[in-house]
Amino acid sequence: MKKVIMGNHALSYGAMLSRAQVIAAYPITPQTQVVELLSEMCADGTLNAKFIKVESEHSAMAACLGASLAGARTFTATSAQGLALMHEMLHWAAGGRMPVVMGNINRAMAPGWSIWTDQNDSLSERDTGWIQFYCSSNQEVLDTVIQAFKVSEKLMIPSMIILDAFALSHTYEVVEIPEQDKVDRFLPPFNPPWRLTPDDPHAFGGLTSPDHYMELRYKLQKDMEKVPALVEETGKEYEQLFGRYLGQVEEYLCADAELVFVTSGTAGYTARVAVDELREKGIKAGNFRIKLFRPFPFEKVRAVLSGVPRVAVLDRNISYGHHGIFYQEVKSALYGQPRSPLIFGFIAGLGGRDITRDSFKEIADYALKKDRAGEEIVWIGVKK
Amino acid sequence: MSKERKMTLTIPREEFMSPGHLACQGCGASLAMRLALKGLGQRTIVCIPACCWAVIDGPFPHSSLDIPIYHCAFETAASSASGVRAGLDMVGDTETTVLAWAGDGGTFDIGLQALSGAAERNDDIIYTCYDNEAYMNTGIQRSSATPVGAWTTTTPVKHYKKERKKDIIGIMAAHGIPYIATASVAYPEDMVKKFKKAREVRGTRFIHVFAPCPAGWKSRPEDTVKLARLAVQTGYFPLFEIEDGEKWTLNLKIKERKPIAEYLKLQGRFRHLKEEEIALIQQEVDTRWAKILKSCGL
Numbered sequence: 001m002k003k004v005i006m007g008n009h010a011l012s013y014g015a016m017l018s019r020a021q022v023i024a025a026y027p028i029t030p031q032t033q034v035v036e037l038l039s040e041m042c043a044d045g046t047l048n049a050k051f052i053k054v055e056s057e058h059s060a061m062a063a064c065l066g067a068s069l070a071g072a073r074t075f076t077a078t079s080a081q082g083l084a085l086m087h088e089m090l091h092w093a094a095g096g097r098m099p100v101v102m103g104n105i106n107r108a109m110a111p112g113w114s115i116w117t118d119q120n121d122s123l124s125e126r127d128t129g130w131i132q133f134y135c136s137s138n139q140e141v142l143d144t145v146i147q148a149f150k151v152s153e154k155l156m157i158p159s160m161i162i163l164d165a166f167a168l169s170h171t172y173e174v175v176e177i178p179e180q181d182k183v184d185r186f187l188p189p190f191n192p193p194w195r196l197t198p199d200d201p202h203a204f205g206g207l208t209s210p211d212h213y214m215e216l217r218y219k220l221q222k223d224m225e226k227v228p229a230l231v232e233e234t235g236k237e238y239e240q241l242f243g244r245y246l247g248q249v250e251e252y253l254c255a256d257a258e259l260v261f262v263t264s265g266t267a268g269y270t271a272r273v274a275v276d277e278l279r280e281k282g283i284k285a286g287n288f289r290i291k292l293f294r295p296f297p298f299e300k301v302r303a304v305l306s307g308v309p310r311v312a313v314l315d316r317n318i319s320y321g322h323h324g325i326f327y328q329e330v331k332s333a334l335y336g337q338p339r340s341p342l343i344f345g346f347i348a349g350l351g352g353r354d355i356t357r358d359s360f361k362e363i364a365d366y367a368l369k370k371d372r373a374g375e376e377i378v379w380i381g382v383k384k
Numbered sequence: 385m386s387k388e389r390k391m392t393l394t395i396p397r398e399e400f401m402s403p404g405h406l407a408c409q410g411c412g413a414s415l416a417m418r419l420a421l422k423g424l425g426q427r428t429i430v431c432i433p434a435c436c437w438a439v440i441d442g443p444f445p446h447s448s449l450d451i452p453i454y455h456c457a458f459e460t461a462a463s464s465a466s467g468v469r470a471g472l473d474m475v476g477d478t479e480t481t482v483l484a485w486a487g488d489g490g491t492f493d494i495g496l497q498a499l500s501g502a503a504e505r506n507d508d509i510i511y512t513c514y515d516n517e518a519y520m521n522t523g524i525q526r527s528s529a530t531p532v533g534a535w536t537t538t539t540p541v542k543h544y545k546k547e548r549k550k551d552i553i554g555i556m557a558a559h560g561i562p563y564i565a566t567a568s569v570a571y572p573e574d575m576v577k578k579f580k581k582a583r584e585v586r587g588t589r590f591i592h593v594f595a596p597c598p599a600g601w602k603s604r605p606e607d608t609v610k611l612a613r614l615a616v617q618t619g620y621f622p623l624f625e626i627e628d629g630e631k632w633t634l635n636l637k638i639k640e641r642k643p644i645a646e647y648l649k650l651q652g653r654f655r656h657l658k659e660e661e662i663a664l665i666q667q668e669v670d671t672r673w674a675k676i677l678k679s680c681g682l
Contacts, residue, residue, distance in 0.1 A: 021471070021474035021475075022467065022470045022471055022474055024463075024466075024467060024470075049474070050470040050473060050474055052466055052467065052470055052505070052507075053505065054463060054466075054501055055497060055498070055500065055501030055504070056497065056498075056501070058459065058460070058463075058498075059460065059462075059463035059466075059497075059498045059501055060463075062456065062457060062459075062460035062463035062464050062467060062498065063463045063464070063466050063467030063470065064467060065456070065464065065467060066431065066454065066456070066463070066464040066465065066466065066467025066468035066469075066470075066471060067467040067468065067470050067471030067474070068467075068471065069454055069467075069468065069471070070429075070467070070468045070470075070471025070472045070474075070475060070477075071471060071472075071475045072470065072471035072474040072475055074467075074471070088457055089457060089460070092456075092457055195475075196429050196452045196454055196468060196471075196472075197429075197452060197477070197480075198426055198427045198428065198429065198451060198452060198480055200452075201447075201449070201450060201451050201452040201453075202447070202452055202453075203441060203442075203444070203446075203447035203449070203452070203453040203455065204452075204453065204454050204455060205454065205455035205456070206438070206441060206442070206443060206444045206446075206447065206453070206455045207438065207439055207441075207442075207443040207444060207455075208443065208444045209443055209444070212444055212445070
């Protein structure tokens with residue numbers, strides 16, 4: 001069935017079709033419609049779940065973790081300040097191997113107060129041990145929620161589904177709503193290898209000496225390393241059932257490109273239009289959209305970008321005192337690789353400033369003129 | 385006296401806590417857990433935030449309890465327990481009791497918001513605060529449960545605690561939750577009875593357990609039960625219950641309260657207090673005792 005829905009509702013439908021059993025959430029603009037629709041679904045019985053209306057995002061994640069450890073499939077959603085308030089519990093989720101799936105609407109961090117999009121909220125949580133998917137369409141949001149539950153529960157690692165504030169969260173698109181029985185075939189009920197139960201009592205997360213702690217973290221990393229292959233495998237399985245492949249990255253006309261944009265989120269959508277227009281002018285441009293950011297898709301990045309003459313990384317975020325975060329990561333993935341490209345870094349769209357086709361043309365102008373790629377940050381659309 | 389005879393219940397012999405735990409000598413908190421579990425039984429899951437009990441239980445991969453434990457973040461005893469309850473319900477276990485077990489720091493201070501949230505939602509959990517009146521696990525720093533006059537490492541003798549202990553019972557009563565009780569490790573029959581009773585009530589239940597800490601109070605380990613008993617006999621920590629936020633019951637009537645000085649003098653943390661300061665503390669105890677008697681309709 002096709003429906004015209006907003007990005008936030010794509011998250012709600014994803015959670016509903018995944019048969020989330022416990023939802024704990026706190027409202028924050030621009031996430032509110034996610035939990036409003038889920039509240040309605042719980043109230044009218046469309047979704048058989050407990051919705052805990054907590055008093056903060058910190059408690060939202062804490063409640064999700066308790067429920068997850070008790071053996072329930074759990075979902076929540078937040079944004080920006082809410083995600084930051086959860087920070088401690090994000091470590092708890094990954095470190096405790098609790099496969100919660102969460103939607104995060106990318107919103108710029110205050111001050112000054114902003115409700116508009118940029119990625120500094122979710123990228124600040126890069127090192128908490130969560131899988132991160134950056135989506136560029138409402139269809140992708142819905143499909144990825146279902147896939148994320150499968151990946152997360154197999155490896156017992158939580159997942160974050162990330163979408164741009166307003167540009168996606170409040171934008172209506174046509175979305176194919178998968179049939180429940182087919183989703184059930186793809187995603188069996190949550191059956192964790194361990195849980196809180198008096199039938200088999202264990203202590204979870206107790207005091208862990210230097211003799212044991214490091215192995216827990218080693219195992220988390222080893223399981224993280226399994227994510228890319230599992231995303232490919234489940235993405236293909238999803239394609240067989242629903243006709244839509246869900247991968248780690250999206251390549252658009254990269255094979256013969258002299259310049260490839262590296263993008264994420266909705267900017268990756270705009271970039272494709274810009275690529276078409278540049279190609280009409282005879283510039284062989286391409287777009288490489290990174291969807292899976294944690295773990296970083298090293299193999300895909302190397303396979304596609306090695307040998308491309310010029311790469312222009314667009315960051316809707318900044319690590320103050322360093323550079324855009326995708327830029328750093330792409331550079332580190334290609335460092336020391338044969339046929340490593342010239343890699344340029346651009347920062348645009350902070351706090352919801354528009355990233356347009358013209359932004360990409362400006363980026364192309366810059367990247368095609370330079371013979372060397374330095375450390376300079378190229379700001380797009382900033383009033384200096 | 386007939387009331388006291390009624391309280392001669394048999395404490396279950398079954399133990400859900402084994403030796404080998406890491407509590408200090410004379411630890412009131414370890415005695416509290418042992419008694420609480422005798423009341424609740426094995427079909428219990430406990431959420432323990434950062435507090436002495438995060439350590440007492442024993443380091444990974446050991447545990448001194450026969451029940452499952454979720455070691456949760458400092459401020460999340462209540463929210464974690466709410467989540468466990470919801471999760472259990474969804475996987476078809478509606479019988480197991482979910483217990484949040486936090487110290488005074490995790491209850492009066494950092495965990496108060498989450499506790500208030502759970503109480504407002506009337507989530508089906510038993511929240512127990514074992515109160516040793518300071519951050520003992522980090523080395524005796526003052527909390528909002530530390531009483532007036534006490535020395536701690538952050539309220540040194542030259543500037544001992546001047547602020548009153550936060551009225552946590554008043555706060556919880558204002559939420560109108562179905563069951564609130566105070567309990568003391570010096571009155572095991574009363575305590576076990578209260579946990580048994582709480583187990584049968586649905587909704588948020590709050591039990592405030594008085595748990596002396598020899599290391600933090602600078603008292604003798606063998607005086608733990610004596611101090612807990614004196615706290616009740618002086619009226620400093622009365623034993624009572626509040627049902628539905630309104631119905632107050634005094635569980636142990638004390639005809640002649642002992643002077644608070646008797647309780648204070650056994651503890652090094654009050655050693656610096658002068659007579660006039662002790663007199664002021666006595667006044668505060670008297671005022672609160674009168675208030676509680678009034679609430680109980682006595």
